[in-house]
Amino acid sequence: MAAVMTLEDLRAGLAWRKNLDKLFVVLGLLVLLLCLGLLAVLFLDLVREGASRFGWDFITQFPSRKAERAGILSAWVGTTMIMFVTALVALPVGVAAAIYLEEYAPKNWLTGIIEINVTNLAGVPSIVYGLLALGLFVYTFGFGQSVLSAGLTLALLILPIVIVATREALRAVPKAIREAAYGLGATRWEVTKDHVLPYSTGGILTGLILGLSRAIGETAPIITIGALSFIAFLPPAPVSGEFPFLNFEWLRSEFTAMPIQIFNWVSRPDQAFQVNAAAASAILLAMTLAMNGLAIWIRYRFRKKINW
């Protein structure tokens, strides 16, 4: 059989194709470095600008009219409490919804519509959630401008993220494992609770944390429901030394949060407050990165344990 091309032609062609290969690597690396570089520059700039404010005082002091004495105590405590409520609501509701859609729902047009809607909800502007929450939680349910309202609002906001991530995680459990459990006579719920859920915990927690790290920086919805920008007190502590040790007053407390505090400082004319804003932004960014890091670590831990 006659060769289609000579060996030299073949080599020349191959060299050209390999060059294209290299070109793509270079291009990809460039784009990646650009993205990471921008983030790094932003972060370092914030750190540099806010450097003078970092310190114990900054995180243990309430806001003040004097920039050099103002701190973020009420902001980070508020943020922590809101995140706690958000996680506590979004996790069970999101996981239950995902389990229903993935394991129980019949595959028909209604389920299809619900699925499309859940995915679309992830793209709804956050201010819309704020407006919904203002009407529903603040006024209709009468929760007021409270930690509870803010937590519920952000839970609503990240629910689609949690649902989608959970469904992905559930789907990753091989059919063979489900069949093994069914084959032994397990009911659908037993298969879910004994196998599917435990084996997808890593993916579910990763989704939750990624959702939370989106929620932690959200400003618009909590401004809408009425976060205060100047709070010189902490919500009542959830744990006390006296019986009954737990109280839920903090849920009804007025609040501020990190992004609100930053927004407030940035909008002041006094240059000294800009420094505070930069310092607080750097801390918020670090909190977000730490949460993402935690998500990666959890995923790694579970991947190592369960290797199909």
Next chain:
Amino acid sequence: MDIKTNVAREKSGAPSLAIVMDEHKASRATPAKAVAEKLDFWYGANHALKNINLTIPENQVSALIGPSGCGKSTFLRCFNRMHDLQPDTRYAGSITLRPDNVNLVDKGVDPIEVRMRIGMVFQKPNPFPKSVFENVAYGLRLRGVSNRTELAERVEKALRGAAIWDEVKDRLTDSALALSGGQMQRLCIARALATEPEILLFDEPTSALDPIATAKIEELITELRQHVTILIVTHNMQQAARVSDFTAFMYLGELVEVDATSKIFTNPAKKATEDYITGRYG
């Protein structure tokens, strides 16, 4: 001549399938454990099993052979109602389990109850990503066994029954995923044995294993038949010849021929069976 015409010819002409089966039944010394009669099965509009009549003798190994897509796995999965997990599937006819004469594919019979009586070992080893012990104990826990001593005894018995006890007795708390492929499959057999099933189904249990692991599983199947009725689907005809007492040949959703394994492999009654086992197609 191709297989389709063979089957068609044999269906219309003598000797009919029914006569072959009657002769076969008469020659059988062991009582029946399960009897499939006029069994049909549909995936949606796809008529996957057509009028299957087959007797599964007690404490014997029955093998199902046939080319890919002939319905042998589909038939096997009727015995523990695995098809019920898929939407839009339908059974007709019966698989009667002896001695209590329950029709396993009857709508009124709970598929979970069926699966608690009939164990299954799958094509690819599928241990749970839990400890060796918990894998075997799971079926028992589902049945409400929680006493530690009893669990330990039953797990040991099942692991011994699956000829894997000596290999795992010191690593019962290790993850089952750390075992080799052959060990995993024997663990899956132990998991199915632990609940003392009345019939044990094997769906091509060695197709993912190397020859040495395969030999161990085959030896195990031969031993197990003293205690449990076995139905095995296999792609490997030598395997059917080695491990089974009876062999049924299926083609295009129909049962073509069933007989003692020695007879099927030396002197099949049907041309189609002969073509298949001599490797003329499939």
